[in-house]
Amino acid sequence: MRRNRHRRGFALLLIFMMAAAIGVMLYIELPRIVFEGQRQKEELLIERGEQYKRAIQVYFRKFKKYPAQAMEKGWTGKVEIRMLVGANGLIQNVVVKSGSGYEILDNQALKMVRDAKPWTTIPPALKGKEFTVDIPVVFDLQNG
Secondary structure, X not given: OHHHHHHHHHHHXXXXXXXXXXXXXXXXXXXXXXXXXXXXXXXXXXXXXXXXXXXXXXXHHOOOOOOHHHHHHOOOEEEEEEEEEOOOOOEEEEEEEEOOOOHHHHHHHHHHHHHOOOOOOOOOOOOOOOEEEEEEEEEOOOOO
C-alpha cells in the first residue's frame, strides 16, 4: 500500500515538474514571439511607407519644369527635397536637403513640390504619424 502512495506521489511530482518546465519555456519564448510579431508589423509599415514615398516621387515628376535659363546655360544637377508631412496629413515644411549647386534649379524643385498639392492619399498605416519624404529631382538636359 505504501508503495502505491509513493508511486502516485512520484507521478504527481513528475507531472508538476513537467508543467513547470513547460511554463518556464513559454515564459522564455513569449517575448521573442511578441517581438517577432511587432517586427513583422513594423516591416509592413516600412514597406507601405516606401510604396507611398515612391508614389509621391512619381506624382511630383508630373509638375517638374526645367527652368529656361538653366537649359540655355546647360546647367544640370540633382536636388534632394525633404518634405515633412504632419500627423494631420498636410505638408508642414519643404526644404532643400542637398542642392544642385544652382539656386535656380533648387528653387524650381521647391516650387515643383509646393505647386503639386493636393497629392496622393496617405495610406492608413501612416495616418496620424509625422514623417519625412525625400524627393530626388534630377535636372538633366537629355531627359528634361
